[in-house]
Amino acid sequence: MIWVYKYDENYIWQADKDIEVDVENGEEIPKGYTDKQPPDGLFIAKYDPKKEEWFESATQEYIDSLQSDPPPPDDVALLKKQVALLTLQLSQLQRGGAS
Structure with missing residues (x-):
């Protein structure tokens, strides 16, 4: 069993929709999921399927607005x-x- 990470049509991570997939027994990773875990510290994680990696998509203005x-x-x-x-x-x- 492995964890896979859900992203929406804009490739934004949907953290509350991560699931486990039993790839050892032939279960395939569903469309819209990846086995690449988003790194900690991203405000709005966005997936790049070509590079198979996550990156920060939040603007600096948005990040600053979250600071108290x-x-x-x-x-x-x-x-x-x-x-x-x-x-x-x-x-x-x-x-x-x-x-």
């Missing part, structure tokens, strides 16, 4: 920034005002 926004700064980071600003203002006042 950075978290807001935490309270400690905000306090450090405020202390730095106040320290700068204090040193400017001690020298006779802002330059």
Whole structure:
């Protein structure tokens, strides 16, 4: 038994439709399937039947849209920034005002 990997009419991997095929007992790989496993890390895996390999078909814009926004700064980071600003203002006042 081997796992085979389903792709649609546009050769896009259909991960939820992978199946096992008993090739040792003469069962053939169905049309629209391949025994080449898509590599990990592809966002939209697309199969090239001529080269018998998978490649990334997602655009960089699509991949970027899946990335989460950075978290807001935490309270400690905000306090450090405020202390730095106040320290700068204090040193400017001690020298006779802002330059």
